[in-house]
Amino acid sequence: MDNNKKLFEGLLKADGINPAGATEYERIAFGKMLDQQSKSKQSKPGIARPDIWRIIMKSRITKLAAAAVIAVAAILSITFLNKSIPAAYALEQTIQAAHSVRYLHVRNSVESQDEPMEFWVEFGPSGELKNMRFNKPAWMDSEDGETVIVWKDNKMQLWIKKKNFLVTLEDKEVAAQVLKQVEQLDPKFAVQCLQEKQQEGAIELTMEEPVDKDEPIVVTATSLKKDDDSPFQRIVLFVDQATRLVNSVDLYKLENGEYHKVMTSEYFDYNQPIDAAMFTFKDIPDSATRWDQTAQEVGLSQGNFTNEEIAAEVVRQFLQALIDHDYAKAGKLFSGVPAERIEKAYGQIRFIKIISIEKPVSHALTGGLYVPCTVEIEENGKIIQWHPEHSYVRQVHGQPGRWEIIGGFRGI
Amino acid sequence: MIRERFQRTYMDFEKQLEEIVHRCQDGERAAFEELFEMYQPRLKYYVRRLDSEGVNIDDTLQDIWLTVVKKIHKLKDAQIFAVWLYRIARNKVYDGFRRKDRFVRLPEEDEFPVSGGDEPVFDANDAEKLHRVLNELKPYHREVLTLSFVEQMSYKSIADVVGCSIGTVRSRIFYAKQSLREEMERQNG
Numbered sequence: 001m002d003n004n005k006k007l008f009e010g011l012l013k014a015d016g017i018n019p020a021g022a023t024e025y026e027r028i029a030f031g032k033m034l035d036q037q038s039k040s041k042q043s044k045p046g047i048a049r050p051d052i053w054r055i056i057m058k059s060r061i062t063k064l065a066a067a068a069v070i071a072v073a074a075i076l077s078i079t080f081l082n083k084s085i086p087a088a089y090a091l092e093q094t095i096q097a098a099h100s101v102r103y104l105h106v107r108n109s110v111e112s113q114d115e116p117m118e119f120w121v122e123f124g125p126s127g128e129l130k131n132m133r134f135n136k137p138a139w140m141d142s143e144d145g146e147t148v149i150v151w152k153d154n155k156m157q158l159w160i161k162k163k164n165f166l167v168t169l170e171d172k173e174v175a176a177q178v179l180k181q182v183e184q185l186d187p188k189f190a191v192q193c194l195q196e197k198q199q200e201g202a203i204e205l206t207m208e209e210p211v212d213k214d215e216p217i218v219v220t221a222t223s224l225k226k227d228d229d230s231p232f233q234r235i236v237l238f239v240d241q242a243t244r245l246v247n248s249v250d251l252y253k254l255e256n257g258e259y260h261k262v263m264t265s266e267y268f269d270y271n272q273p274i275d276a277a278m279f280t281f282k283d284i285p286d287s288a289t290r291w292d293q294t295a296q297e298v299g300l301s302q303g304n305f306t307n308e309e310i311a312a313e314v315v316r317q318f319l320q321a322l323i324d325h326d327y328a329k330a331g332k333l334f335s336g337v338p339a340e341r342i343e344k345a346y347g348q349i350r351f352i353k354i355i356s357i358e359k360p361v362s363h364a365l366t367g368g369l370y371v372p373c374t375v376e377i378e379e380n381g382k383i384i385q386w387h388p389e390h391s392y393v394r395q396v397h398g399q400p401g402r403w404e405i406i407g408g409f410r411g412i
Numbered sequence: 413m414i415r416e417r418f419q420r421t422y423m424d425f426e427k428q429l430e431e432i433v434h435r436c437q438d439g440e441r442a443a444f445e446e447l448f449e450m451y452q453p454r455l456k457y458y459v460r461r462l463d464s465e466g467v468n469i470d471d472t473l474q475d476i477w478l479t480v481v482k483k484i485h486k487l488k489d490a491q492i493f494a495v496w497l498y499r500i501a502r503n504k505v506y507d508g509f510r511r512k513d514r515f516v517r518l519p520e521e522d523e524f525p526v527s528g529g530d531e532p533v534f535d536a537n538d539a540e541k542l543h544r545v546l547n548e549l550k551p552y553h554r555e556v557l558t559l560s561f562v563e564q565m566s567y568k569s570i571a572d573v574v575g576c577s578i579g580t581v582r583s584r585i586f587y588a589k590q591s592l593r594e595e596m597e598r599q600n601g
Contacts (some may be wrong), residue, residue, distance in 0.1 A: 004536075007535075008454070008564075010537075010543070013540075014544070021449040021452070021453065022448055027448075029474060031445075034444055037481050037482070387431075
């Protein structure tokens with residue numbers, strides 16, 4: 001053992017610390033901390049996801065789009081339970097009114113950006129999500145640019161204009177995450193979720209109900225929490241006096257002792273049926289690359305392999321296909337990405353040989369396996385060893401017994 | 413040969429760490445647990461070496477890790493994880509001080525700059541004695557030596573953690589090692 005390492009270990013031991021790792025007590029405490037973090041993230045996912053996950057689950061979407069609705073719901077829930085507020089108007093009326101909402105058009109405008117985020121949502125008779133469209137402006141993702149996401153018939157389609165790329169997915173996990181976000185547009189759902197938060201009583205609430213019935217009721221909620229690190233510290237809600245439905249919400253952030261408006265959410269066309277054309281892509285150019293994971297067999301059959309063996313084999317065959325310039329095969333292994341897209345991403349790189357494929361390890365986030373590997377490549381005249389950082393493999397949803405690469409290799 | 417082996421081992425460690433940090437940024441629970449195993453012992457040693465009397469070490473460590481878990485996705489360069497972590501730790505300890513109105517920053521003294529003088533080298537077999545004498549040093553000497561001994565940080569990285577120039581770190585480590593050597597010799601009689 002070298003002197004430095006020995007010195008490090010000696011110093012820690014002299015202080016009664018085991019240099020090899022944490023104590024059991026510390027591990028338990030840390031585990032609890034991770035559990036708490038995990039719970040708090042379940043309702044507002046914001047973890048960076050690789051590739052196709054990232055396209056949909058961009059953290060800024062969840063932070064901005066969802067936070068607005070969560071904030072509204074927080075106010076609704078507070079008011080719903082706080083019967084002592086002396087105002088003629090009570091927000092239970094808004095909740096009641098929201099029960100009958102079948103169609104909703106939401107526009108979220110961020111102060112620093114010109115283009116808004118827009119959602120069109122259609123709920124079924126029981127309040128379940130039926131159709132959804134999300135126009136994601138280019139500023140939210142400099143790599144993909146403007147993207148339209150449509151959820152319909154239990155399938156999700158993404159139109160990435162800049163890349164001329166139409167993706168069709170039937171991924172239950174991604175769908176579940178997106179649905180969770182969309183459900184938060186419905187105050188009824190959010191009220192239930194946020195009752196717990198409300199009980200903290202950390203918000204001061206004021207209401208103004210103008211005599212002029214054309215003017216909206218103004219509800220202002222200000223966080224009383226010290227060092228509040230939530231996205232917004234003040235929310236102003238404008239409620240239509242006739243319908244009792246929310247017209248718009250302004251969100252403020254406290255900076256240097258002053259409240260600055262950072263975002264406005266506007267709610268339009270309550271219960272105005274949305275044109276069915278909004279939930280279809282009819283004007284996609286013929287030149288667009290279409291990647292329909294629901295219409296082809298993807299990945300590799302597991303056969304008699306164990307999970308670890310098949311994961312390593314998928315990665316091995318993918319890398320070998322790149323070495324052989326067999327982009328169709330590489331694409332099939334990579335979630336069914338079209339061959340031309342694979343060639344575009346990897347055609348400039350000469351894959352020389354596989355150096356190693358190591359033992360796969362489980363990967364909680366994707367529910368699959370991470371396969372560490374090293375491959376020798378030549379890029380821009382230089383021969384280097386490349387270690388893909390996110391070489392994840394998992395079972396194909398809807399195709400039992402098959403395994404696929406789900407992202408992480410660059411360029412797709 | 414030994415130096416080469418050390419560099420290789422250190423590079424392996426760095427590569428491994430970088431990979432773990434990336435996995436943490438992807439939200440992988442197992443990666444956070446690995447990171448915690450790797451850094452909790454050395455972090456505890458560092459926090460204890462700061463002049464943290466009156467600060468609850470366990471609470472502070474939990475606070476540090478909570479920040480790591482919450483903010484690691486914002487870390488742009490996984491290679492500077494250690495610097496980032498120790499800066500968080502330093503700020504948390506000083507926050508603790510501020511809350512207790514004890515003092516705002518560590519008292520420091522100006523030291524003459526040094527230019528490439530021979531620094532004392534310490535044998536790992538003296539670790540126990542070193543640890544004992546380390547606690548006798550001035551807090552700002554103790555801090556830079558801890559980062560140097562425990563983390564084998566470069567002067568640049570230490571400067572980034574402590575928030576001063578590389579020259580200041582160099583002179584601080586030089587005088588700190590001298591003080592350490594003198595104190596050890598004094599105790600040896």
